[in-house]
Amino acid sequence: MTEDADETQVRRLKAAVHYTVGRFCQKIGEEHRREFSRQAVAAIAETTFRQCDIFAKDLEAFARHGKRTKVSVEDVKLTARRSAALSNYIQNRSEELALQHNDLKKTTGKKRRNTEEDTRE
Amino acid sequence: MAAMLLCPPALEEVSMYSCLCKPAFVKTNMAATKQELCFKKETVSKLLSSFFKEDKTKLSADAVVLMTEMLKVFVTEAAVRSQKQAESEDCNQVEIEHFEKILPQLLLDF
Numbered sequence: 001m002t003e004d005a006d007e008t009q010v011r012r013l014k015a016a017v018h019y020t021v022g023r024f025c026q027k028i029g030e031e032h033r034r035e036f037s038r039q040a041v042a043a044i045a046e047t048t049f050r051q052c053d054i055f056a057k058d059l060e061a062f063a064r065h066g067k068r069t070k071v072s073v074e075d076v077k078l079t080a081r082r083s084a085a086l087s088n089y090i091q092n093r094s095e096e097l098a099l100q101h102n103d104l105k106k107t108t109g110k111k112r113r114n115t116e117e118d119t120r121e
Numbered sequence: 122m123a124a125m126l127l128c129p130p131a132l133e134e135v136s137m138y139s140c141l142c143k144p145a146f147v148k149t150n151m152a153a154t155k156q157e158l159c160f161k162k163e164t165v166s167k168l169l170s171s172f173f174k175e176d177k178t179k180l181s182a183d184a185v186v187l188m189t190e191m192l193k194v195f196v197t198e199a200a201v202r203s204q205k206q207a208e209s210e211d212c213n214q215v216e217i218e219h220f221e222k223i224l225p226q227l228l229l230d231f
Contacts, residue, residue: 039217056172
């Protein structure tokens with residue numbers, strides 16, 4: 001029974017990937033006025049699904065190497081090491097994320113201080 | 122060194138990460154249309170977790186966000202390179218053969 005559950009999970013995930021890949025191909029097809037054949041979309045979706053397997057195994061290995069059970073941003077940066085452009089892009093995105101976190105902390109900190117001042121007054 | 126044979130240097134400079142080479146384009150696109158295509162974080166999280174060998178392994182929220190970006194780049198690169206291959210062969214539709222031709226370099230780049 002658990003095997004069937006696993007299989008349906010895999011099928012659902014593949015279908016979700018296929019749907020999103022299809023939308024990407026549709027958008028790029030519209031931009032360049034060249035439609036993607038159904039076979040091509042299916043092939044890209046299958047390749048993306050299999051690439052996720054490789055990414056996941058790499059991420060797990062990097063986390064284990066760092067003696068952690070939780071995959072971190074540093075592990076993701078390592079997976080993007082093969083190309084300088086990709087590595088820089090991921091680095092920039094991770095810095096943007098870190099800034100967003102800092103902004104959130106600052107605003108919540110300010111709100112707390114304001115409410116404290118109000119209660120004192 | 123097979124990668125160099127598949128993709129001559131001139132082409133490599135132009136086609137490599139076509140979506141990343143024009144960051145300005147990406148930014149304006151994001152500003153113009155709020156319906157930006159991306160994978161759902163939940164899907165990416167479930168997808169990656171299903172491939173982990175150990176149950177203990179978990180994903181941090183930021184890692185999921187970054188992996189979503191990576192997958193978006195992967196799919197975009199695959200699609201744009203296939204489309205350019207079809208363009209270079211003067212085909213009106215992007216067929217599986219075009220994808221097959223760019224696949225080796227794509228996998229080497231990731």
